[in-house]
Amino acid sequence: MKLRSAILQMKPYTAGKPISEVKRELGLDDIIKLASNENPLGCSENVTRVINELSTQVNLYPDASNFELKKELANQLNVNPNQIFLSTGSDSIIRAICSIFIEQDEESIMGEVSFQRYEDNTKLMGGKVVKIPMKNHGLDLERMVDSITDKTRILWFCTPNNPTGSMISKQELLSVIDRIPKDVIFVMDEAYYEYVDDENFPQTIPMLDKYPNMIILRTFSKAYGLAGLRVGYGIASEEIAKYINAVIGPFDVNLIAQNAALAALKDKDFLNRVVTLNREAREYFYSEFEKMGLEYIKSQANFVMVKINTDDKLIFNELLKKGVIVRPGYLFDMPGWLRVSTGTMEQNKRFISALKEVLA
Numbered sequence: 564m565k566l567r568s569a570i571l572q573m574k575p576y577t578a579g580k581p582i583s584e585v586k587r588e589l590g591l592d593d594i595i596k597l598a599s600n601e602n603p604l605g606c607s608e609n610v611t612r613v614i615n616e617l618s619t620q621v622n623l624y625p626d627a628s629n630f631e632l633k634k635e636l637a638n639q640l641n642v643n644p645n646q647i648f649l650s651t652g653s654d655s656i657i658r659a660i661c662s663i664f665i666e667q668d669e670e671s672i673m674g675e676v677s678f679q680r681y682e683d684n685t686k687l688m689g690g691k692v693v694k695i696p697m698k699n700h701g702l703d704l705e706r707m708v709d710s711i712t713d714k715t716r717i718l719w720f721c722t723p724n725n726p727t728g729s730m731i732s733k734q735e736l737l738s739v740i741d742r743i744p745k746d747v748i749f750v751m752d753e754a755y756y757e758y759v760d761d762e763n764f765p766q767t768i769p770m771l772d773k774y775p776n777m778i779i780l781r782t783f784s785k786a787y788g789l790a791g792l793r794v795g796y797g798i799a800s801e802e803i804a805k806y807i808n809a810v811i812g813p814f815d816v817n818l819i820a821q822n823a824a825l826a827a828l829k830d831k832d833f834l835n836r837v838v839t840l841n842r843e844a845r846e847y848f849y850s851e852f853e854k855m856g857l858e859y860i861k862s863q864a865n866f867v868m869v870k871i872n873t874d875d876k877l878i879f880n881e882l883l884k885k886g887v888i889v890r891p892g893y894l895f896d897m898p899g900w901l902r903v904s905t906g907t908m909e910q911n912k913r914f915i916s917a918l919k920e921v922l923a
């Protein structure tokens with residue numbers, strides 16, 4: 564067997580611990596998972612209806628052009644459908660982007676504490692990641708752009724950033740954007756876009772005309788609650804979209820997923836409820852952490868990082884025993900911290916009382 568040398572460097576992704584695994588390992592029944600930034604309200608009822616209706620049609624291939632879904636997205640985002648690409652989660656689009664732009668030994672630049680899949684997929688192509696230290700738990704855009712060399716192909720701007728929840732402000736972006744060479748791609752990964760309520764968040768889509776080296780990524784996994792169906796999308800110049808569409812699989816977005824995403828897009832009431840609950844949950848976490856004297860990072864996403872000032876692996880395991888799954892910070896190179904996703908208010912309260920008990 565002769566493997567590509569890049570493969571030897573790959574390590575599997577550590578996902579949030581599944582509820583079924585905790586049930587099995589700890590013999591618990593009543594478990595809440597606040598570990599993978601999933602949607603505690605499920606998904607729109609319209610989506611459930613569509614899924615049921617289509618259950619007898621899975622013998623058919625999906626529409627390879629994603630015509631209806633692209634049309635609706637194009638309408639809502641005010642772009643040309645030819646600028647849109649879809650795949651099995653934005654995760655698969657990250658891989659497609661790396662496969663298009665990164666040759667052996669070329670580089671991409673990311674934040675030191677940011678989404679791991681940028682690193683995995685850069686390495687898959689035989690490339691290297693350059694990790695730039697964070698500035699106040701946010702991406703240091705100045706240093707990221709200053710670090711561009713002849714080898715740099717992609718900058719990963721994760722905003723809001725997973726796992727810190729920080730965002731790139733419009734001023735920050737504008738202060739560096741003209742220094743990014745036109746042959747370097749910058750990816751605005753906006754997976755948590757719908758949760759943002761800071762008015763300084765830049766609206767990137769209208770900037771695409773001026774910056775054809777920009778790629779915007781979004782997903783149906785978070786605010787739309789379709790993580791299990793796997794639908795992500797991106798918006799870029801027609802030229803980049805053409806190349807991305809050429810490398811992603813023609814049937815990546817399955818028949819049920821395409822129609823579910825379309826139904827999800829049309830249910831703005833559901834989205835509003837999700838965003839309202841998330842805001843309430845974030846505020847609740849902040850006020851509880853303050854009462855407990857714990858440092859935390861203000862978040863524009865559906866999760867919050869909190870500093871527990873002790874061994875995060877230990878606290879993670881103690882919380883598991885109480886049926887509460889979160890994400891320990893050591894996984895993100897932030898030992899001593901936990902990342903907790905927002906849940907229903909009942910789940911949030913259960914997490915806070917479990918955390919109090921465990922820390923005591």
Ligand SMILES: Cc1ncc(COP(=O)(O)O)c(C=O)c1O
Pocket residue numbers: 600651652653654655678721724725752754781782783784790793794795
């Ligand atoms: C910043 C960021 N980008 C992309 C993704 C991938 O999401 P999906 O593949 O479910 O669309 C995630 C998922 O956690 C994420 O946090």
